Amino acid sequence: MSDLLAINTIRLLAVDTVAKANSGHPGAPMGLAPAAHTLFKQMRFNPRNPAWINRDRFVLSNGHACALLYTMLFLYGYDYTIDDLKSFRQLNSKTPGHPEAELPGVEVTTGPLGQGIANAVGLAIAQAQLAATYNKPNYELFSNYTYAFLGDGCLQEGVAQEAISLAGHLGDGLKLIAFWDDNQISIDGDTNVSFTEDVPAKFRAQGWEVLSVKDGNDDLEGIAAALAKAKTTNKPTLIRLPTIIGYGSLQQGTHGVHGSPLKPDDIKQLKKKFGFDPEQNFVVPREVTESYAKHVADNQQVEVEWNKLLTAYTKEYPELGQELHRRLDGKLPENWQKALPTYTVDDKPVASRKLSEIVLTSIEKELPELVGGSADLTGSNLTRWPDAVDFQPKSTGLGDFSGRYFRFGVREHGMGAIINGISAYGANFKAYGGTFLNFVSYASGAVRLSALSGHPIIWVATHDSIGLGEDGPTHQPIETLAHLRALPNLMVWRPADGNETSAAYLRAIESKHTPSIIALTRQNLPQLEHSSIEKAAKGGYTVYPVENPDIILVASGSEVSIAIDGAKKLGTEGVKASVVSIPDFFTFDSQARSYQLSVLPDGVPIMSVEVMSTFGWSKYSHEQFGINRFGISGPGPEIYKFFEFTAEGVADRASKVVQFYKGKELLSPLNKAFESVHA
């Protein structure tokens, strides 16, 4: 089979796919087909077992070009049919408008620009960490490459720049090869309207190897040679690939072919030009199918050999081998959760960021899959256990690739996308990233994809409120928890004490498909009398019970103990107040309605207490005590007083609430007329 036949098949399938949908992006697939064909030809992967751990990874960072990816996956015999291509971008099809991680052969969800290349950095880090941890002489279990395609759009995004910079720093040994689709076109037209930097020089300044192909449309040997050369360097490599967007179309080289289907006449001339029947659609020449099938058969043999290698390895290194088997099975060690610390009311007050450090230090020994770091706030986030080894190239003298602690630099968004990539690698990785809660917002794009793709990563988000004090309103979260709680499939823990902190980690580590934010205080919190891991792990529970309360106070994190103090004060004034702690809305929402109503029943006024925006708390409460303005700089305890978050401030408002609702019929806010069908 000629390579050109395969390449034109790819081009025309992508064109037909977009045309049939009457929606999508034909231009990039047409320009990138030669690179895709050449790259896949030398990749190791098994379409019958897309989860094979040592497969090469391919990330389409310019996710809008997904007609290309679906075409490749279809041609290589992944679980797609020609009808799947024909239902591109249709409701509930297997070929949605951007690639989604749960689809066969799709490594990570892309489309939001810049995320894919940052995920690819994470995938390459994961490979390097596993190789350094498990590979032994004659047992190169982890040797895969991570490849990425990226367009000009990705290169302009800050998240990509952050990850590219870190990859350059970590470079010595990362098996990462990225193709830059240098087609001089973006949606606004010629890239010269906004993007005129010297990309190769910029990458080199950041420690990357940069190679160039003369002509990405025709020079297959050049592409193959660049790939081969890239594998001889230890650095991550960018291959510049000058292409013509929409290659072959009458409109080639313009943004007219970027985001709209080609016109019928254009498609016909294209098929003629490529030697295909202009009247036929979705044509796959037999030679192409056969040639690709041959490559798959070879690859399957590679996996067979690899499995043999793992068996032999497990005999020679039984402990490591069994650990690896466990991780590949996606199982946690038995009884790992016994390492979670518990507390009683007599234990001393501790900041929950410190409680988090105690958890990490305790569980890391049980969980070799636990890896993480901080965006340059290690000493503030307390994310590093005492004898952690840094993940650094050995050449730096600062650590090695078996290290499990990452120095992400001041790169929150990049960090978020990188831990998504580490998680996407598999092998049960539990990856976390630390920063101040307020700066999780810098990484919103990556957090959203954690939730959408179901990467069970963890954000260690310290300094979680006005309680951080002097740093002031630029650092004090107000809207942040509302933002995160409104995201589907995201746990947002805000533990009130030691037991609740352990519960947060229990759920976060156990999670298979739901990421977690753990919001932690800078300031000390007392240990609560009625908290327990078991209760907190339900997401919400009565932490200060009284019989027949006149009012229920519902709070989270640092405000739970203040609410309890308020309830005690109310008690002395003859008002019976109980307190409910809701450390995580997502988990509480997943409990049976009957349990929820036992915690927040009909007939009792409920007031929320949290030093944040009240936005969203009305789902659990009739009245809200919060802070619907920005914070203020000053010592933390004084700020709490300033905003009246004290026993008195709580009791005062609670009394008003009791008065207001006296004699009024009240439903629990959780007692609903209809259940959302889509929750």
Next chain:
Amino acid sequence: MSDLLAINTIRLLAVDTVAKANSGHPGAPMGLAPAAHTLFKQMRFNPRNPAWINRDRFVLSNGHACALLYTMLFLYGYDYTIDDLKSFRQLNSKTPGHPEAELPGVEVTTGPLGQGIANAVGLAIAQAQLAATYNKPNYELFSNYTYAFLGDGCLQEGVAQEAISLAGHLGDGLKLIAFWDDNQISIDGDTNVSFTEDVPAKFRAQGWEVLSVKDGNDDLEGIAAALAKAKTTNKPTLIRLPTIIGYGSLQQGTHGVHGSPLKPDDIKQLKKKFGFDPEQNFVVPREVTESYAKHVADNQQVEVEWNKLLTAYTKEYPELGQELHRRLDGKLPENWQKALPTYTVDDKPVASRKLSEIVLTSIEKELPELVGGSADLTGSNLTRWPDAVDFQPKSTGLGDFSGRYFRFGVREHGMGAIINGISAYGANFKAYGGTFLNFVSYASGAVRLSALSGHPIIWVATHDSIGLGEDGPTHQPIETLAHLRALPNLMVWRPADGNETSAAYLRAIESKHTPSIIALTRQNLPQLEHSSIEKAAKGGYTVYPVENPDIILVASGSEVSIAIDGAKKLGTEGVKASVVSIPDFFTFDSQARSYQLSVLPDGVPIMSVEVMSTFGWSKYSHEQFGINRFGISGPGPEIYKFFEFTAEGVADRASKVVQFYKGKELLSPLNKAFESVHA
């Protein structure tokens, strides 16, 4: 006076300030004092009139070093006293933990890393745009420079990288000079743990001039020479300034001096070393005061001359002069709002992104201060009026600096911070940025600072829901509006038709201190019978009135017409349903409670209807119909059906709600036991 005396005065004031607060960052001020002294000495500004429009701007991008900034402003006689320095980081002081834009002499709020340098790019763009628009031969009204200090942290942030890249592209003529505090230290220790790129080479690759000072601690002549040289190039310039963090401290050169006060003994030896009395604090030698006062006096004369120039200019160019006077007074043209289009129910359905384009095209003629652009989605956001001129260096042949349309590239976060900077310049700039609503999240950090600092910028946020269709869940906002609505001081408009779109722009353009997001549809929306600019400008109103309703449906944007269809269907079934449109929570929340309760009264069940997360809607409604999961790829209308957002889907749920609450006493969710004191 010797320069060294002034520099050591600055260092010690900063040290004393941090020590007195027992909180803050002494290291960077100590290292940067020589540069600050040398820079301010040649800057044009008037402490008696910090708003003088042609002043040089100084941005402290590494905002944690604010003890330095407050010290400089105090020494130069801005409205700060020594007691203000002594109450650094205390509650309600004038010297909060990070610099805040509303303080005298502080140009922009910084602290969240990377924002400041991006703001500085915006400030420089604003200067260039005004210069190209108003300067005439012999009338160089706008000639100021924008200076920035930035640390290693800023350089790692994506938002900074985006802005730096765009500044390099726009470079030919931007009066922007940044000092990189190259002190090899960040919070995690030596920068070599994560930040090893070749910064000068990277800046050069992006079109910047890069200069180097040999020793930032001592070489004052070198700093002055670099500044002078920077002014001879047309490019934005980075001056590399190797400094020792905490210069003079026993712990100098370590991260130990980054974020904690110096120890008392250390401060004493420092004062001795610098020739100051070790027992005295907050000392300002008379010579320093006098020398700085002299510079201020000179500068005041510069402003006097400038005012004369403006007077002469206004005589020679009366039209431009008066326009400029109006802008400097912060006034809009009289009757500008008459340019806002209005619609009747007979007008045809139009997508609100198109309605937005019609508004922009209509009002831009009235408002020369209206400038904006898109993050590479011009044709999708419809942000460019037909005969707009692009803001580009003339040398590109693509526009000139009088242009009011920006090609931001795929740089949402950078765009957000840049338009904050343009707004911060003054001259009544109304700056907007366009992207898909979902990708406003990429810019969360900048949006938060728009709200915190009160920059009345505008986000043109199109493709605002599942209605965008085929692009699928990666592009469909679910949590986005909840996130933005939870931010204090932010209008989040989601207009339902043409009149509401005009109302959104009316409020956004009129706004002095509150930014706006305008969420707009890709799909067509019908013109509503009862909408008007006046009613919508209240943020919420009854758009489909019925007498004594059995239920009130409350909706926003594209769901308002669906709710009305649902109400009509309910009417045929004997259920009386009215519909309330809430195009903006912030504006509705600012209405009198009596008005709010007239719209959402006691005694009637209220159900919200919006194709987003229901999070937050319980503040206005008893029941919520929304989408608490991610979206799906497919044609927009089919997705609406899939999620049952149709007249039938609405009516079905509304009937259940009416049944459920029949005979039950019901308060409006807006009828509250207590008013938040901090709202």
